[in-house]
Amino acid sequence: MSHIAWLSKKLDSGKVLCQACAQACKLDEGEYGICGVRRVEDGELRLLVYGLAAAVNIDPVEKKPMFHFLPKTRVFSIGTVGCNFSCKFCQNYDISQYPKEHEHKIVGREFPPQSIVEAAVDNVCKSIAYTYNEPIVFFEYTYDTAKLAHERGLKNIYVTSGYETRKAIDLLAPYIDGMNIDIKSFSDEFYKEICGARLKPVLEAVKYAHEKGIWIEITTLLIPGKNDSDEEIRGIAKFIAELDTSIPWHLSAFHPTYKMLDVARTPESTLLRAYKIGQEEGLKYIYVGNIDNEDHESTYCPNCKNRVIDRSGNIGQFVTNDLDEEGRCPHCGYMLEGVWS
Structure with missing residues (x-):
């Protein structure tokens, strides 16, 4: 399924910049990003694996x-x-x-x-x-x-x-x-x-x-x-x-x-x-x-x-x-760091 990869930007050069990751791929029509799943089609960057x-x-x-x-x-x-x-x-x-x-x-x-x-x-x-x-x-x-x-x-x-x-x-x-x-x-x-x-x-x-x-x-x-x-x-x-x-x-x-x-x-x-x-x-x-x-x-x-x-x-x-829902130690009451609930 193809879907607009909206985390992108059209450049003055005509290329499309993918803004998702630090590879910062600048792509011409028909080109794929380094990832292999983001491609420029009809001037838009599209995500080919959506869904x-x-x-x-x-x-x-x-x-x-x-x-x-x-x-x-x-x-x-x-x-x-x-x-x-x-x-x-x-x-x-x-x-x-x-x-x-x-x-x-x-x-x-x-x-x-x-x-x-x-x-x-x-x-x-x-x-x-x-x-x-x-x-x-x-x-x-x-x-x-x-x-x-x-x-x-x-x-x-x-x-x-x-x-x-x-x-x-x-x-x-x-x-x-x-x-x-x-x-x-x-x-x-x-x-x-x-x-x-x-x-x-x-x-x-x-x-x-x-x-x-x-x-x-x-x-x-x-x-x-x-x-x-x-x-x-x-x-x-x-x-x-x-x-x-x-x-x-x-x-x-x-x-x-x-x-x-x-x-x-x-x-x-x-x-x-x-x-x-x-x-x-x-x-x-x-x-x-x-x-x-x-x-x-x-x-x-x-x-x-x-x-x-x-x-x-x-x-x-x-x-x-043994921690409670707030991440509290049952022995000394220390609140351990984390996402507990």
Whole structure:
């Protein structure tokens, strides 16, 4: 389905500027954006995946991962094809890179915003997540859905690589309640060579989304020999801590995939080393993922150090939340930061 991609601007040159993400594609008639799903047709930028879902699931919210956002609840997850990044380690490359690898072919089943919201309500989900591929590339679809979701009392989550423009964040802020943003590395070279992007716009998007009051959690996939040096890890930890020490940081283990099949899995020792560095930099909430480690996946009160949310099994499989609806620790009364109700 094609739909006007209204987050765009016609330039004096005759080109059309896409204003959704920091790639800032300037397109002539018939040209596609880097994402592969935004194209100029008859002088207008159009979103080719509006209302076309390539992936739909009901997940534990912990799987996003969002650990301080409505724990133990179900989230209705949806994604399309297309992405503005080209990460060589992408876990969802079959949909994210589909248009680029199939001569701009678009696939997906019809699933308009109203139907998504109805399905989320019918399945007793508390939120909708725009995930699997990069949601900013199907901005107008997410915007319309999120607005309807709020009208039905549902919250909204962006699971994103953090390339949103300020204009996009301004428009999303009233309707997007939480974002899990990847900081994939603290090296611009890594972003250019492995992801087809740059570091600075990501850091700027994190800061601006936080400034707008959206609940932020950060994820870093640690890849052996690529972004797992003490220097890089500490750089990310310092950046987060200087912004807000209460932002949760998810440290995730890499599994060989896509164009990085020759790179080894991340050892648990690397995650625990990063966990310690995060603690040294003053972060309150640090988590490890893609491994089975209950002690480092659970939440501890920063004040009294008691465990207040237990997580075990597969992600989101077994969760015990001892906090009240305001996020208050039952042991000392400390109000943990997050979205709890």
